Amino acid sequence: MEFYAAIRTRQSVRSYKPDPIPQDALQRILEAFQSAPSWANCQPWELILVSDPALKAGLQACLPENNPARRAMLEAPVLAVAVGIEGKSGFYKGQASTARGDWMLFDLGIAAEHLCLAAAAEGLGTVHCALFDFAKANGVLGVPAGRSVVEIIPMGYPAKETRRVPRKDLKEFAFKDRHGAGYL
């Protein structure tokens, strides 16, 4: 798929067909995740692909009732669970390199989006889900200390067409040279 078509096609999908994901597509998606850039190439991530129904139910139980992705946790054939490794990204010799400390969340955002865009390029839907109890999810999947689940990304063929969600106009947030100076 053409690059910008993948960008446009990627929308948040919360309703899935049960059809499995072809192995070759999954491999390409994993390689897209793998190729993500990170702070000093530290790659502070792991990825757990969950298809076991009991574990999917266990992860669903980590979501609050008001999370609109609850049903997707059981419907999607695969839950791609992104795990962050703490204390690597943004550190040098054990010391934080900037005022923001751990840069892991930024790197995980990049890698998770590589996965979601690659899935879109394969005709698959995804949704970024981070509204859940991280500690409880770590328990469900056996994630050890020093690491944490940061996102659960349902992945599968969309059950229906997904509407495009509007965005802010460029002129509201894109500036030339100084904050607030008009760009467009």
Place this chain on the structure above:
Amino acid sequence: MEFYAAIRTRQSVRSYKPDPIPQDALQRILEAFQSAPSWANCQPWELILVSDPALKAGLQACLPENNPARRAMLEAPVLAVAVGIEGKSGFYKGQASTARGDWMLFDLGIAAEHLCLAAAAEGLGTVHCALFDFAKANGVLGVPAGRSVVEIIPMGYPAKETRRVPRKDLKEFAFKDRHGAGYL
């Protein structure tokens, strides 16, 4: 460009030609940034495109001597400066929704990478740069309180071919169903 070709083409570029970026390419890149997903579509970002030489020098002065992107701050025709809006992403009615509090860094990672991938699709190079003094950069660009520069991304035509940096093997970090369980 084909989606996976853009993923492969995007490498960290730290040496740039002075050639300007065509306006139509810049527009497509901005729209790719704009279309990034974010927590509850809160879009906690702004983008400042810096081409003024004095401001570029001011931003360069925010980088420590050991940042390998120092020269790129002057060489690249445009510095795309990603600004995060604090206290929006991951919050509901002023309360943090998860144990991680502000989710802005994750969302900014996604949006910044949309920009870098789109630039790659246009034949342009970029590099994620976050090793600098954020407060000082805010002063240079007049970024008001409640917002902060989080990345400076030089953007322009690469001056030379960039080598691909190796990544961890998939079997080191991709697991099936439970943490540590072999996937491949």
